[in-house]
Amino acid sequence: DTAVSQTPKYLVTQMGNDKSIKCEQNLGHDTMYWYKQDSKKFLKIMFSYNNKELIINETVPNRFSPKSPDKAHLNLHINSLELGDSAVYFCASSPRSYEQYFGPGTRLTVT
């Protein structure tokens, strides 16, 4: 009965690889988000989708590409991983643009 789920929970990979993180919400929300939390715990929004349409695209390298196959899923694909991409990535969803419900996070480590 998990509301917002992410897979995998941990991801260790080498520089230059391409990886994907998946997110699913069963709350019926229209809007989904990806956040990056760095080593200093700072949270920054990366992308937001509303009903499968991109509505927020912050200053993020174009190696990061979100994909929303339907409004319950928002996946994040990262090409050519770099050391600086190491972080915890959180998916979230919300009804319209109000309170957000967060997934458990994916800890990405690039070596």
Add this chain to the structure above:
Amino acid sequence: AQSVSQHNHHVILSEAASLELGCNYSYGGTVNLFWYVQYPGQHLQLLLKYFSGDPLVKGIKGFEAEFIKSKFSFNLRKPSVQWSDTAEYFCAVNGDYKLSFGAGTTVTVRA
């Protein structure tokens, strides 16, 4: 553009002490305000929120926050903390269809 400033980076207290965490925001329009908590190794959970109405908002686990419009502030309080309140606390403001977070305050409660 909206921004959020949290005054304290790290707060250390003893059990039963009172807690107050400062949060100021800047945004020209109507905002929704939130406090989220992140327990060690876990995802963000909503503590409380303010949309409109009574500026004194009560949340879960005995937390409350007061919205002072003239000061652009939304400070979090708890009269008596417990060891289990050790966590990272984030203030957030929702405007322009996205949630902007403060840098977070680490709260350590000593038994």
